[in-house]
Amino acid sequence: MSxxxxxxxxxxxxxxCQFVRFLVILCQSFVFNLFCLxxxxxxxxxxxxxxxxxxxxxxxxxxxxxxxxxxxxxxxKNRARAVGIAVCGSGMGMMVFPPLTRYLLDEYSVxxxxxxxxxxxxNCCVFxxxxxxxxxxxxxxxxxxxxxxxxxxxxxELKELLPNDKxxxxxxxxxxxxxxxxxxGARVWIVKQVDMDLMRQWRxxxxxxxxxxxxxxxxxxxxxxxxxxxxxxxxxxxxxxxxISIMGFANxxxxxxxxxxxxxxxxxxxxxxxxxxxxxxLSTTFSIFATHYYTFAIYxxxxxxxxxxxxxxxxxxxxxxxxxxxxxxAFGLLLLLEGACVFVGPPMAGSLTDYFDGDYTWAxxxxxxxxxxxxxxxxxxxxxxxxxxxxSKALKVMVVT
Numbered sequence: 001m002s003x004x005x006x007x008x009x010x011x012x013x014x015x016x017c018q019f020v021r022f023l024v025i026l027c028q029s030f031v032f033n034l035f036c037l038x039x040x041x042x043x044x045x046x047x048x049x050x051x052x053x054x055x056x057x058x059x060x061x062x063x064x065x066x067x068x069x070x071x072x073x074x075x076x077k078n079r080a081r082a083v084g085i086a087v088c089g090s091g092m093g094m095m096v097f098p099p100l101t102r103y104l105l106d107e108y109s110v111x112x113x114x115x116x117x118x119x120x121x122x123n124c125c126v127f128x129x130x131x132x133x134x135x136x137x138x139x140x141x142x143x144x145x146x147x148x149x150x151x152x153x154x155x156x157e158l159k160e161l162l163p164n165d166k167x168x169x170x171x172x173x174x175x176x177x178x179x180x181x182x183x184x185g186a187r188v189w190i191v192k193q194v195d196m197d198l199m200r201q202w203r204x205x206x207x208x209x210x211x212x213x214x215x216x217x218x219x220x221x222x223x224x225x226x227x228x229x230x231x232x233x234x235x236x237x238x239x240x241x242x243x244i245s246i247m248g249f250a251n252x253x254x255x256x257x258x259x260x261x262x263x264x265x266x267x268x269x270x271x272x273x274x275x276x277x278x279x280x281x282l283s284t285t286f287s288i289f290a291t292h293y294y295t296f297a298i299y300x301x302x303x304x305x306x307x308x309x310x311x312x313x314x315x316x317x318x319x320x321x322x323x324x325x326x327x328x329x330a331f332g333l334l335l336l337l338e339g340a341c342v343f344v345g346p347p348m349a350g351s352l353t354d355y356f357d358g359d360y361t362w363a364x365x366x367x368x369x370x371x372x373x374x375x376x377x378x379x380x381x382x383x384x385x386x387x388x389x390x391x392s393k394a395l396k397v398m399v400v401t
Contacts, residue, residue, distance in 0.1 A: 052208030063124060064335070068315050070131055070326055079319065080269060084259025084312040089307055091255050098241050198330055203321045203381050210335050213374035214277060214310070217367040220349045221284060221303055222247070228360045229296045239293065246297050247304035254308020262313060270382045273317050276309040277375030285368030288361045321381070335370025 044088055068083065075082040104113040148340050198204060225247075226240040239380075262269050287299040315331060322330045349363040 017256045063128075066131075069331055072315055072324065072327055073320055076324075078263050080262035080313065080316045081259040083316055084255050084262065087312050088252055088255045088259075090254030090311065091248050091304075094251055094304075095245050096248070098244040098248070102238060102241055105356070173375070198322060198326050198333075201322060204318075204330060206319055206381055207318060207378060208334060210277070210374040210378035211314075211334050212341045213377065215338035216345040216372075217281070217284070217370040218310075218344055218345070220345055220363065220367045221300075223346045224349060224353070224360060224363065225296070225300065229293070230359065231255055232360065233293065233296065235293050235296070239307075243296055243300045247300040247307075250301040250304030251308040251311075254305040255312040256308075257305075258309045258312035264314065268382055269320060270312055270317050270378065273313045274375040274379040275312060276306040276313075277378070278372050279366040280306040280310065281371030281373070281375065282374050283368070284371060285365055288364055288369075316356075 068087070071083050071086045072079060101113065102117055108116070222244065225243055226237075229235040229240040229243060230237055258272075262272065263268060283299055283302040283306070287296075287303075290296045290299055315327070318330055318334060319327050345367075349367060352363040352366065353360050
């Protein structure tokens with residue numbers, strides 16, 4: 001599972017910057033369906049693991065980033081509300097699919113279950129056809145088309161059309177070595193580069209640190225909570241599977257609640273994000289005292305509700321930090337980092353559990369601490385913003401007086 005989730009995030013960063021969102025999500029659906037059908041031809045357990053980990057992760061990675069970023073571009077006034085509603089589908093799926101998967105496995109075996117899932121995911125092609133670029137993006141695309149046909153004598157006009165922080169303009173009329181020496185002809189070439197302004201923002205890197213802690217810990221409860229309930233509390237396997245459904249229902253409620261309150265002016269979204277990370281981590285740490293089904297259900301509900309806020313606010317808080325213009329690059333780098341951390345989290349928890357002879361206590365304690373650190377580390381940003389704003393206000397008062 002960790003491989004699937006990490007590939008999902010790792011693939012998103014480069015692909016989105018090179019292709020249209022429509023084509024990216026369309027490829028996602030076909031990739032997922034192709035390898036679900038190829039699973040029917042598996043010849044060994046290793047081939048089955050590879051087909052069930054990398055291709056689904058690849059497909060989901062191609063879909064997630066474009067879908068979330070598209071919503072952020074279309075909405076400005078009620079962006080948090082729009083993103084919160086848009087990501088509610090994940091909570092709905094988390095609520096519906098665990099019992100549905102159990103039923104399909106019992107009725108149609110693994111192969112039949114995957115065929116049905118392939119058909120469900122194929123519907124993403126229909127939904128991706130509804131995505132449209134914003135008018136600003138369309139105009140930017142027209143400018144780029146004009147720019148590719150400019151000659152070296154029109155460099156000044158080129159600079160006016162495109163911002164210098166997005167491209168490097170190479171004037172071939174100037175003799176030079178290195179990159180310029182390789183360019184031939186009398187044309188202007190645009191070399192895309194990494195946004196160095198983004199790399200210099202300490203708030204963005206602090207947010208990446210929080211995302212790293214969250215990436216390591218966020219998927220561990222989903223992976224191990226049902227089996228932990230079975231082994232530690234003797235809960236029936238089918239009943240334990242409903243814990244993920246409870247988590248999904250609470251997750252859906254958290255995303256909806258986030259969409260309703262996150263656009264209020266009196267609410268600091270970053271502080272809400274930090275508090276939700278801390279609540280999720282604290283509940284995970286104290287879940288080691290759960291001994292009955294209802295206590296596990298309470299933990300699943302609390303973790304799911306706080307996790308719904310975290311997912312819904314992730315891209316919105318990032319937009320508040322880096323701005324809308326840098327959202328695509330920043331979100332791609334953020335998901336790249338999260339993917340690498342997700343690759344570490346569940347195997348780490350499994351290793352801790354095996355080391356302590358099947359005891360999940362330390363795995364969930366470490367998970368809770370890491371999730372709490374995600375909230376505490378990011379809390380530095382609103383504190384610094386408050387102090388800077390207060391000093392600036394005091395300075396203005398002194399100048400006026």
